[in-house]
Amino acid sequence: MSQATQTSTRRDVLGTSALRPDGVAKVTGQFEFSSDLHAEHMLWGATLRSPHPYARIVNIDLSAAYKISGVEAIITAEDVPGKKTYGLISSDQPVFADQVVRYMGEPIAAVAADHPETCRRALAAIKVDYEILQPVTDAEVALLPNTMPMHPDGNLIRHQRIIAGDQNLQGEVIVEGVYEIGMQDQAFLGLEAALALPDPGGAGVEMWVATQWLHEDRKQIAACLGLPETKVRLTLGGVGGAFGAREDISLQVHCALLALRTSRPIKMQYGREESFFGHVHRHPAKIYIRHHATRTGVLQRIEAKMYFDGGAYASTSSAVLINGVTHIQGPYKCANATVDGYAVRTNNPPCGAMRGFGVVQACYAHESQMDKLAAACNLSPVEIRLINAMQTGDKLITGQVVESVAPVARCIRETDAIAMPAPLAKNADPLELVGGTGLTSLPENIVRGVGWGVSIKNLMYSESFDDFAVARCRLSDGVATLKYATVEVGQGFVVLAPQIARTILGVDEVVLDTVDTGIGSAGSTSASRQTWMSGGAVDGACRLVRQKLFEHVGAKFDIDPMRLVVEDTDIVDMIGDFRISVVEASTGVVIDETFEHHHRPTEELDADGQGNCHVAFAFVAHRAVVDVDVELGLVKVIQIATAQDVGRVLNPVAALGQIEGGIAQGLGLAIMEEIVLDNGKMRNPSFTDYLLPTALDAPKVVAVMIEEPEPQAPLGAKGIGEPPCISVTPAIAAAIRNATGKELPRVPIRPQDICL
Amino acid sequence: MSVVVPRTLTDALSAMAANPSALLLQGGTDLMVEINFNHRKPVDVIALRRVAELRAVKIDGKTISIGAGLPYQEMETGQIAQLVPALGQAARTVGSPQIRAAGSLGGNLGTCSPAGDGLPVLSALDAMINLRSASASRAVSIHEFMVGVKRNAKMPDEIIVSATMPIVRGWQGYAKVGVRNAMVISVASCCLVVDRAAGTVAVALGAVGPTVIRCRQAEQWLATKVDLKQTATIDAKLAAEFGQRVATEARPIDDHRSTADYRRHAVAKLSGRLLQRSGAQ
């Protein structure tokens, strides 16, 4: 179970490539993921799921399953003591399907038994009679007036339009397209797992869980259990990646319910196949879009209709939609817009948060359009983007003024300045060629292409949501102890937080306390927000402690605390020659401070999509160089050049890790990663058939980090997690178009899309 | 559940005779996946890892026999890759280093998936599969061994001991299309072997039918068009026509990995390219 983590004691301050305290353990297999959790006398929990995308449950017969020895409990919808549904924004998703299943994989029952194999047998013995219904699997069809609503809340989750400026303007140049994005999976490697320990008498429950947001989980779990939040205590279990898929509840409520029902510890964990059914995915989207511009390529108006397929339950669809419609202009000035966006309910698997959150879909469409516009105006991809690049002070189509640092043109220019890779050598190592180990292609079969993508991404939550973060710092005897509920999913807060404390306090030794609900919320580890939000909270708490320490030293040595500063590991008098080490100054004292960081407030969009709905923005440019075997439709991405607006680099290695990882994920969406659906049924829920890029697919990444500190951000640093995966997808698609001359309006681009 | 770990082939065969329903485990890279997916329940297992005889490689000048338990990594380079280059190339395309350290031809034949990468090579080389039971031994042609999708002619009490194939003078190659550059199940694959002594060509296709497909008609057609006893540059037009003919012998299907049309197209291109490569050397 989680414990306090001792971090490295080197002078790992901000700006250095301090190493992660959990890095070696993860690489050598020592790290304890939540799937490694264990308790004495625990039982195993498992979930029965619907094989049908849409059906009425006629009857559930548990009698045969109960007869299996070792089965301790079986629960269904009627055993949920509190609220029967949960959800991040609207509570529309049943804990267990109640009379109707709306997607393949929807939970129907959960069992607790002495062994996973007993669980498996019990699940097989539960008899469910279904009346199969015809699933609705197309978002546009789901909205037709004669389509029956599949949920009491209806098939429309949210509609949002944006009406900006002149609604009748016609450009001298008009380009249009219809773009589609397939369903991507977050595919984190550490699968869903949790351990629940019931309090005596069922008064409460303690849980260890791999999640993105402990406090939001607690809120939803407590409501379903019918317990006050204080009776549900959550500690973070080791998380192996998240990418949005752990924002929603998966097995948490089931696990807690079984623990309370059996009065025994319950362990639940998903395998890879179940994981595909157990979490939300990236929204597939269809975008109809038209750009109006002058003959010289100046963007004047955008018209768009955007459909996001939310699947059976709402999850964060309404927020994803808002991100989609408000980012459809891209990082370009544009005064006039007519946009209609729909988040729609279908019988496909539920979709919600995934890295890039609605902007990925918008970006694929607007960047594909910018290339069409460039071609129509006889400009290069770089020229069209520079002509239209937005700047700080520009007004978005929502009426919001971009106050963030906005070095869009600089991102493009610095990316353009990165050297191109060497041309393909005639005697290249076959493993370096398209097709890799398959030996499909020789240099003469290969055409090289180049493409561009540039993006704008909002940071933090939007539309009046106050996603604050709390942190506490305790200093004593030269050791700083940090306490927060900030979830580490791999992004690196475990290394950043001590870096902040060392920098502010001049300490060497930093202890990270257990991450749990024993302190206020840190908000979700998502929306590129934790460096800004929890970083701001740790920074604030450390500054409060430092102030107290200065006061303590001032009083003791009779110096005005205002004259004291931290210099390396000492406290020094700016004017005199007094100097004392932080260790000595803090010996025998205990200073304990808590700080709550809020970003500036935002507003909801009005009916015309107007309002200051976002906190801040980050920008990035990507240039992709790809090799394509045009005859076979095979692709290898050779190089991604990128310049990213990061505000300030706090840890160069960690920043590069985010950039390289995001690029691999965006590459996946461009050419291979897709959940294949057939009438609502998932066809490839395994890593055999859901393909992720391997080392031989990952491109060489040449990254430039543009440091223009963001005045709004507590550390000057912008969130950098999402931007790397957003515009790389359209950049790769554009490069493939460049090599093949095909329109390729859909990602992932499959071999048959290129060569047939 | 029991696990027997014999050290000799004789012990393994008696264990099989005693319990013909036992599952044979070599590298486990297919079997363990099936067990994890709950497609099979392990009851009794005979683990072949310790049976050195199953890893033997025997060369007699004209033929080479490769033990059923030899891991792919031993075929990627060295003598096997030199004498049977197509097998070396096929071995290199299998999975990841970890899979190639464990997986074997015996397992590929045991599973008998039409996408198994070793099988088109064995087919193009007309390999003989050597089978033994406690009481008998027999050799079956690869063409009779592969019966259907994941079905083969092995009897329950038999162990696959090795595969024997000719050492061919000429050219041979293997090529496989997958949607990523490594670690991928074949969407379509092709093995082409030119026997300069006999003046013949053999083409076998993977993942485009219920079992591996030999393209006999295209092979015969080609033999009437070029003198395969000589090395000669193959012009693009001939290669393309050959590819078209190969493709008509494929029997691909649509599934979540690809489409029948693409698979047919891919084997046309792969076979045409392999033919051109054979002429370039």
Ligand SMILES: Cc1cc2nc3c(=O)[nH]c(=O)nc-3n(C[C@H](O)[C@H](O)[C@H](O)COP(=O)(O)OP(=O)(O)OC[C@H]3O[C@@H](n4cnc5c(N)ncnc54)[C@H](O)[C@@H]3O)c2cc1C
């Ligand atoms: C991640 C991954 C990637 C893969 N990639 C590929 C790939 O690219 N190409 C490919 O072709 N395959 C691939 N495979 C499948 C697998 O590795 C191969 O089919 C391999 O050849 C199986 O060999 P094995 O020794 O591991 O077989 P096992 O799993 O041990 O056995 C497979 C079957 O054969 C039977 N068997 C094994 N040995 C004998 C014997 N001597 N006599 C009789 N029956 C026997 C077993 O009983 C079992 O039914 C992959 C598998 C994984 C897990």
